[in-house]
Amino acid sequence: MTGGARRTGHAAAGSERDACLAAVARAASADAGGVPVELLGNYLSLLADAAMTGRRPRRAELDAVGVLGRRAAEQGVSTGRVVQLYLSAARRLWQQLPQLASSTDSEVVRAAADAVLHVVDSAVATLAEGYGVARRELIRREETLRRELVDDLLRGDSDLGGLVARAEPFGLDLARVHQVALAAPRRRLPDTDAAISALEGVIFDRLGDRDVLVATKEGLLVVIAPADAVPPDRGARGRESAGDLGRLMHAELDRLPRGGPWQVAVGRPHPGLYGIARSYEEAREALLTAQRLNADTPVIDARDLLVYRVLLRDQPAIVDLVQAALTPLRHARGGAQPLLDTLDAYFATGGVATEAARRLHVSVRTVTYRLDRIRALSGYDPNDPRDRFTLQAAVYGARALDWPRQPLPGPAS
Known part of the structure; x- marks a missing residue:
């Protein structure tokens, strides 16, 4: 060949x-x-x-x-x-x-x-x-992009057009109504990967993996979710609560071996890009307020603490109110705290003495006796509608100021 x-x-x-x-x-x-x-x-x-x-x-x-x-x-x-x-x-x-x-x-x-x-x-x-x-x-790169996106979303002062383009790969529609939830561990976690993975698993399973972001910020776990995707859970007040997302998160985090007890705060739903930043600020302020109140409530709905935000913005006025309405209760036998607890339970139950007694683990007679002492010492009648508003605002203020465990700020303490 x-x-x-x-x-x-x-x-x-x-x-x-x-x-x-x-x-x-x-x-x-x-x-x-x-x-x-x-x-x-x-x-x-x-x-x-x-x-x-x-x-x-x-x-x-x-x-x-x-x-x-x-x-x-x-x-x-x-x-x-x-x-x-x-x-x-x-x-x-x-x-x-x-x-x-x-x-x-x-x-x-x-x-x-x-x-x-x-x-x-x-x-x-x-x-x-x-x-x-x-x-x-890719995961490291995505985590960096996710963290930067979350920071800019929560800050709320970034370029809108740029954020829309950056949010699209993560499936986030900034035109929807979103709410932000923050989860705080008892102590800072050395590694948040397990908590993030657990949250992502349950959140994505229940809400879907689009339009939801899970990240960390300043030692807190952050969840951004569309408000209309949260499973409804009507509370005792007969309305859907912004805290439904918080209960979903807390139930999953509570199963983790580290970080507990967790405390979750949920901001109110708001539309648009700036609504995310607003919901975040509400959730963050709710956490800080709960800490000031020494509240161990596992899930905090920001709307339930709005009254404290109002009161704490004018501290001199609320100090003056507590001073005028509640400091006379210190002259009661046992001090002011039992009377404050009675007022709190009485108002929380809609002015029903029997239910207040059940919550306080005392007799109805004890509750009525304490209400009489409050009327006699302060001059305000818990059963008078006009006086009731003043007393309830004063009780909220006292809780916010941690009085009487802590002295009132200023010279009139």
């Missing part, structure tokens, strides 16, 4: 091999749910060489497979599908080697199988390693 004929024969054989490998690649891609055949690279050629000659892949060739693993991660192809692509390609290629299937020499077949399996093992391991590296980099 002349040299030209040999070259023509080699070219024909090479063309036939390329066509066979291309067909195998397409079939493997279909097996893996349409994973791009480009992610196979030269993998099929490595398998064919191993089957026919026993050649082991070189380091550079395996490094190229690792690059393909990184590319698969960047394209959003799952690990399972890209591995299925490689395994299916190996299986289908083996079926296209009739010289091995019809061989009567078992040692030849065994050697070929060993060489092919070595390539599969090395390539899939390198592929997974490259995929894992890329995924970790």
Whole structure:
């Protein structure tokens, strides 16, 4: 055979091999749910060489497979599908080697199988390693972008157009009505990953993974969620509460081995970009107010603390009110605290003495006696509608100022 004929024969054989490998690649891609055949690279050629000659892949060739693993991660192809692509390609290629299937020499077949399996093992391991590296980099990058986005959303003073574009990859529609919930652990957690993972699991399961963000800020866990996606939970007042999101969060966080007891504060729902910042400020202020009140309530609804926000904004006025309406109660036997507790329970139960007595674990006679003492010492009647408002505001103020455990601010303490 002349040299030209040999070259023509080699070219024909090479063309036939390329066509066979291309067909195998397409079939493997279909097996893996349409994973791009480009992610196979030269993998099929490595398998064919191993089957026919026993050649082991070189380091550079395996490094190229690792690059393909990184590319698969960047394209959003799952690990399972890209591995299925490689395994299916190996299986289908083996079926296209009739010289091995019809061989009567078992040692030849065994050697070929060993060489092919070595390539599969090395390539899939390198592929997974490259995929894992890329995924970790993507996660770190996404976490950085998420943290920066959350910071800007909660600050509320960033460029609206830029925020809309940055929020879109996270599935956040800034035109919707959102609310913000903050979860505070008993002490700062050394690692918040477990808490974030737990929250993401339950939040995404109940609310969906679009339009919801879970992150951390200043040692607190932050959840931004659309208000209309929160499962309704009507409270004792017969209305849907902004705290429903908080109860969902607290139930999950309470299962964690660290961080408890958790305290969750939920801001009111507000529309638009600036509504997120407003809801966050309400939740943060609710946490701070609860701390000032020494309240151990696990879930705090910001709307329930609005009265304290009003009172604390004018501290001299509330100090004056407590001084005028409640300091005379210090002259009662046992001091002012039992009388304050009675007023608090009485107002909380709508002025029902029997229910107040049950809450205080005292007799109804004790409650009525204390109400009489309050009237006599302060000059305000808890059963008079005009006096009741003054006394209730004063009780709220005393709680906010932690009086009588702490002296009133200013010279009139």
